[in-house]
Amino acid sequence: MTTQTQQPTGPAAQQQGSHHFILTLQKPYQGGFVTATFTNTFTPRPDDTRADIYKVLFEQVTRANPELANANVLFFSLERNQL
Structure with missing residues (x-):
């Protein structure tokens, strides 16, 4: 399971959060593992x-x-969500 966001352009890009995060979690599941990565912006x-x-x-x-x-x-x- 992966959550991704598209990179907006124009005025929408200015509404992004001040920071960008990536968080990957893993948990045992039915004899194996489920791994999920989440990414977004946050202020x-x-x-x-x-x-x-x-x-x-x-x-x-x-x-x-x-x-x-x-x-x-x-x-x-x-x-920080900047180049």
Whole structure:
């Protein structure tokens, strides 16, 4: 299961979040594993730390995908959404 977003152009591109994240989770499932990668943009509150953002994103993803509750994090990246 992978969630991807298209890169908008024009005015829509200006509405992206200030940061881009990638979060990959894995959990045992029926004798194997289910692995899912989520990516999007996010604008943190001014006093948020990287740990705060990680916790919020993990909770949002697992709330929207309950089958991934208690999943292991294989990868987490959070970068400013700029070149």
